[in-house]
Amino acid sequence: MKINWKPGTMIYPLPAVMISCGSDPSEYNIITASWVGTLCTNPPMCYISIRPERHSYPILKANKEFVINLTTEKLAYATDWCGVKSGKDHNKFEEMNLTPGKSAVIKAPTIEESPLSIECKVKEIIPLGSHDMFIADVVNVQADSAYLNEETGAFDMQNAGLLAYSHGKYYGLGEFIGKFGWSVKKDK
Numbered sequence: 001m002k003i004n005w006k007p008g009t010m011i012y013p014l015p016a017v018m019i020s021c022g023s024d025p026s027e028y029n030i031i032t033a034s035w036v037g038t039l040c041t042n043p044p045m046c047y048i049s050i051r052p053e054r055h056s057y058p059i060l061k062a063n064k065e066f067v068i069n070l071t072t073e074k075l076a077y078a079t080d081w082c083g084v085k086s087g088k089d090h091n092k093f094e095e096m097n098l099t100p101g102k103s104a105v106i107k108a109p110t111i112e113e114s115p116l117s118i119e120c121k122v123k124e125i126i127p128l129g130s131h132d133m134f135i136a137d138v139v140n141v142q143a144d145s146a147y148l149n150e151e152t153g154a155f156d157m158q159n160a161g162l163l164a165y166s167h168g169k170y171y172g173l174g175e176f177i178g179k180f181g182w183s184v185k186k187d188k
């Protein structure tokens with residue numbers, strides 16, 4: 001039996017990413033976000049939804065750029081901390097010992113400790129209610145070569161220890177179950 005709940009956002013698990021923003025070190029900031037996702041493969045596009053009251057909001061709006069940094073179990077503490085503390089009162093890079101790295105295409109910094117950093121340019125901002133949606137083009141992706149499989153050239157995401165977020169709690173990814181299309185393959 002299923003019980004009816006009032007409407008709410010219950011799509012889980014989600015990533016908890018660290019968004020880095022700002023065009024020079026004096027305004028660099030990090031905001032943790034889970035309202036984030038893929039919009040289109042080609043052209044590559046994604047979104048983040050941010051509440052206007054966040055310290056990061058005017059920085060994102062003015063620069064129209066940000067970096068989505070994937071997070072790992074190792075980065076879980078910093079991910080949570082950057083999601084409960086404000087750049088209004090803290091230098092999150094310094095206090096979490098995170099290193100701003102150079103983006104290839106935009107001014108916003110990457111987070112060097114992240115295994116994968118996605119450079120984004122904002123195309124449109126859509127006010128939705130509690131959150132504004134920043135729709136963005138992906139203009140470059142930086143991947144940590146430690147996770148590059150030398151034989152295949154593929155990025156071995158599973159070795160990065162990626163972090164998942166589900167209904168207020170953080171988790172590792174758990175056991176490998178199957179790869180894309182395995183349900184219809186003979187040699188499972």
Ligand SMILES: Cc1cc2nc3c(=O)[nH]c(=O)nc-3n(C[C@H](O)[C@H](O)[C@H](O)COP(=O)(O)O)c2cc1C
Nearest residue numbers: 032033034035050051054055056083084085086087
């Ligand atoms: C796991 C997690 C996910 C979050 N997702 C979002 C989000 O998608 N959008 C948002 O506006 N705030 C989100 N937050 C809250 C902000 O990260 C938090 O308010 C932060 O302190 C804002 O930082 P700032 O004031 O430096 O911008 C999330 C926090 C956590 C811990």
